[in-house]
Amino acid sequence: MTFRLEPLHPLFAAEAQGIDLSRPPDSGTVREIESAMDRYAVLVFRGQTLAEEEQIAFARAFGSLDIGLKKALKRANRLKYDESIDISNVDDRGGIASIGTKKMYSQLANQLWHSDSSFQDPPARYSMLYSITNPAKGGETEFADLRAAYDALPEDLKQKIADLRAQHYALYSRMNLGDNNWTEEQKNAIPPVEWPLVRIHPGSGRKVLFVGVHATHILAMHVGEGRLLLAELLEHATQREFVHRHSWRVGDLVMWDNRCVIHRGRRYDYTQRRELRRVSTEDAPLPSST
Ligand SMILES: [Fe+2]
Secondary structure, three states, X not given: OOOEEEEOOOOOOEEEEOOOOOOOOOHHHHXXXXXXXXXXXXXXXXXXXXXXXXXXXXXXXXOOEEOOOHHXXXXXXXXXOOOOEEEEOEOOOOOEOOOOOHHXXXXXXXXXXXXXXXXXXXXXXXXXXXXEEOOOOEOOEEEEEHHHHXXXXXXXXXXXXXOOEEEXXXXXHHHHOOOOOOOHHHHHHOOOEEEEOEEEXXXXXXXXXXXXOOEEEEOOOOHHHHHHHHHHHHHHHOOHHHEEEEOXXXXXXXXXXXXXXXXXXXXXXXXXXXXXXXXXXEOOOOOOOO
């Protein structure tokens, strides 16, 4: 084993110690990390120093990269590479973004429980979020284990949702927050997709309650009834016992599996800088050579 694992929560999440992510991992290390991810779903690597290129190189070891909502937003990026997603309240000129700007809508939308890019096919598999600047208070990221959430569902609810599917749409959560200023081209850039409410997590073989705020409605069900069911399931999945909260330190890289956890950022003082950089892989089959 090239690193040590310290569990952080009774159900999932662990700290991985003794590994420097700035050096691209060899295939054995990649397999060890994947196997730890299959068990823990969230891995915390503290004290990293990662240039943008190094973070991208680390992520690439786990598959092709996803750029998510950038496909629809097509706005200026203050980072060098399209594959780096700027999770910050910093505008293109390096100042604090104002509330009401697209940049801040992203910060607000990130505070709703979601699985990265569940609004597209393929969605994201792993996300790797690296901390650069933190506000004095708040701004944590919380994770909820959707495998534990499924296991704890009452039997009648398991049966009710067994064959149900939900539609996921990229701009749904933004629109719910009041961000309605989209061109037709942007609205159509990422067509809605459908996912079953119950999926199997390939890494652990366990069933997953696949919910989150990109889900707009349940197919073949009255819209209102379906939205209430989605809200009930999300409330169930995010009970405190299924949630791990990560308090950021500069140099933390947190890696999570979007196939079996949802996450959200927490509120902070938006006049203070919060800068993180995310790179995600696509949940697509890996090339046979790897
Ligand atoms: Fe996210």
